[in-house]
Amino acid sequence: MKKAGLILLSFVLFACQPKEEEQSIKDGMPEEMPSDFNFSLQFGIQQKNEINTFEGKLTKDLIADGVATSDLILTEDEMEDIYVRMREIKIAEPKDFTPEPVNGEVCTQEPHEEDEWNIVINDETLPHSISGSFCEPTDDAEQLIKLRNEVVNEIKRKEEYKSFPESRGGYE
DSSP: OHHHHHHHHHHHHHEEEEEEEEGGGOOOOOSSSSSSSSEEEEEEEESSSSTTTTTOOOOOOOOOEEEEEEOOOOOHHHHHHHHHHHHHHTTOOOOOOOOOOOTTBBBBBBSSSSSEEEETTTEEEEEEEEEEBBBBBBBHHHHHHHHHHHHHHHHHHHHHTTTTTBBBBBOO
16 A cells, blocks of 8 residues: 555646746756747847847947847757857846945946846746946946847847948937
């Protein structure tokens, strides 16, 4: 009877385990990129620049001339490369984007960029917001800013981006 109870208990425990692809990303990102992996990134002084893989859209802030938008399709390899970089910086782990005060104050600057990330992995959304207002960003902020710059540089090599007009003007 004990053996039957152990077998039943083992079956119940096994059946209640989430499948690997259904495990929470808070337990770590899956090694392989999930099929639902997508992200949007709004960035810049007024966050008018956007890379949005959910909608396949790319938007460039033209400053004095408004914005320009075009379709954007990233290849499977490009998406996998971005996913790997997100895994390397452990994007699913809690992040600290606010520096510690020095002598009771945190140095800030104006104008500054803002980054707004929304990343979906296994039906979970990871939001990250970074303010460029801090003179000395945290290590976590530097990692995400570096990732943003790498992604933007890749996008700038694409014909969709090259077809945009140059931005005119600036922000104060």
